[in-house]
Amino acid sequence: MKYRNTSLRARRKAVTLIELLVAIAATLVLMTAVTTAISMLGGRMGNNRATIEMIDQLRSVRQKLQSDLAGHTAQALPWQDAETGGGYIEIIEGPLKDHPSSWPNNDNRFGDTDDVIALTVRSQGPPFVSTAGNSAGGNDDESYVAEVIWYLKPDQSATPRPGVQQLYKLYRRVELVLPDGRAGGASTTDGRLAELTMRENRWGTLNGKRSETMPSELIPSNLPTRREDVVLTNVLSFDVKVWDPQAPIYADASNEKRVMAPGDPGFRPGGTVIGRGAYVDLGYLQELSELATPTSHFSSMPNPPISGGWNTIPITFIWDTWPRFYERDGKDQNGNGKIDEGYDGIDNGGIQGVVDDPGELETRPPYSHPLRGIRITIRIYEPASQQVRQLSVVQHFMPE
Numbered sequence: 001m002k003y004r005n006t007s008l009r010a011r012r013k014a015v016t017l018i019e020l021l022v023a024i025a026a027t028l029v030l031m032t033a034v035t036t037a038i039s040m041l042g043g044r045m046g047n048n049r050a051t052i053e054m055i056d057q058l059r060s061v062r063q064k065l066q067s068d069l070a071g072h073t074a075q076a077l078p079w080q081d082a083e084t085g086g087g088y089i090e091i092i093e094g095p096l097k098d099h100p101s102s103w104p105n106n107d108n109r110f111g112d113t114d115d116v117i118a119l120t121v122r123s124q125g126p127p128f129v130s131t132a133g134n135s136a137g138g139n140d141d142e143s144y145v146a147e148v149i150w151y152l153k154p155d156q157s158a159t160p161r162p163g164v165q166q167l168y169k170l171y172r173r174v175e176l177v178l179p180d181g182r183a184g185g186a187s188t189t190d191g192r193l194a195e196l197t198m199r200e201n202r203w204g205t206l207n208g209k210r211s212e213t214m215p216s217e218l219i220p221s222n223l224p225t226r227r228e229d230v231v232l233t234n235v236l237s238f239d240v241k242v243w244d245p246q247a248p249i250y251a252d253a254s255n256e257k258r259v260m261a262p263g264d265p266g267f268r269p270g271g272t273v274i275g276r277g278a279y280v281d282l283g284y285l286q287e288l289s290e291l292a293t294p295t296s297h298f299s300s301m302p303n304p305p306i307s308g309g310w311n312t313i314p315i316t317f318i319w320d321t322w323p324r325f326y327e328r329d330g331k332d333q334n335g336n337g338k339i340d341e342g343y344d345g346i347d348n349g350g351i352q353g354v355v356d357d358p359g360e361l362e363t364r365p366p367y368s369h370p371l372r373g374i375r376i377t378i379r380i381y382e383p384a385s386q387q388v389r390q391l392s393v394v395q396h397f398m399p400e
Contacts, residue, residue: 054382058391061232063086064172065376068148069395071121073193076372076397078365080197080321087177087193088202089371090218091240093317098239098377099263109388110141111237111379113168118149118204118218120177120196130176145193145201146179152238155227167381170232175203189338193384197323236388237379241279243317243372244297249275262299280374282317282367302366307334322365333362372398
């Protein structure tokens with residue numbers, strides 16, 4: 001009996017097959033859990049890294065954009081005098097909007113992609129550098145003043161992803177304004193700011209070359225691009241809005257706590273005006289097919305650039321500093337057989353008995369109101385984390 005008990009105790013020290021299988025299964029479950037946790041942690045770390053990189057890119061773009069806007073050389077007023085040497089500011093509002101009417105499949109991640117802002121800028125820090133190497137000896141040119149153009153173009157190399165129809169590249173084109181008459185890069189003039197008040201002397205007005213046709217429109221689709229001009233990829237929207245102090249803000253009749261400003265989904269003119277002043281698209285009432293009396297500075301169609309007709313300008317909504325030189329350049333812009341009738345000291349029409357009244361001018365700025373401020377909104381998509389980020393930059397142009 002004693003021998004049998006000792007043998008049984010000895011046999012119990014071994015592991016049965018069932019116990020071994022259970023141990024292996026438990027180990028596999030534990031290893032699977034650990035592997036899954038590591039994979040999830042690695043994925044989150046990768047997404048966090050991609051998000052951090054995206055935020056860094058947006059921060060860099062914000063700094064460049066703020067610096068360019070703050071360094072504008074021209075006053076944001078129509079009728080610029082070339083003698084002041086102020087340069088120019090030009091804003092183009094394309095047909096697309098950051099509005100449900102332009103959102104594919106009503107997806108508000110997508111927005112305005114055809115706006116352009118171009119202006120002459122004086123750097124408050126390091127000089128602008130041209131990488132074209134056109135100066136003597138092949139060295140890069142430098143200047144503290146440049147023409148800067150911000151615009152989007154479709155990214156043809158971007159891989160289509162579910163839910164993302166089209167991604168864009170954001171370009172920042174810099175063309176030097178050189179004081180000694182040389183032209184950096186592909187600039188089209190001798191670089192003097194006084195000459196750049198005239199639209200025909202600006203860069204990019206016609207296939208990147210000087211335009212001789214009035215009113216010398218800037219055509220974004222014709223802008224040549226360089227690799228160094230790209231400042232941001234995976235862009236969903238680049239929206240430029242102007243401050244309209246008379247833009248109406250309505251109370252929503254269906255919800256007393258809700259207000260509607262131009263650009264908001266569902267905005268329609270009418271109702272109780274509870275305030276005025278908003279950032280708007282140029283001609284925002286025309287995009288709603290509202291042909292009623294204009295309600296604010298920038299709600300309607302712009303003035304024809306040529307007095308008496310639209311000429312051949314293809315882009316409708318433009319705000320421009322517009323040169324006064326056109327009224328005393330010895331040319332008959334409006335083709336009525338008279339030259340500079342708005343400045344010749346003769347009553348040529350317009351208001352009877354009034355000499356050189358506004359009705360005698362040959363040209364007109366698209367919008368005659370000053371530009372008090374702008375807001376630029378950029379929306380970007382991060383493919384790895386599938387996140388969307390947005391930033392806005394506001395610049396006030398009127399003196400304090």
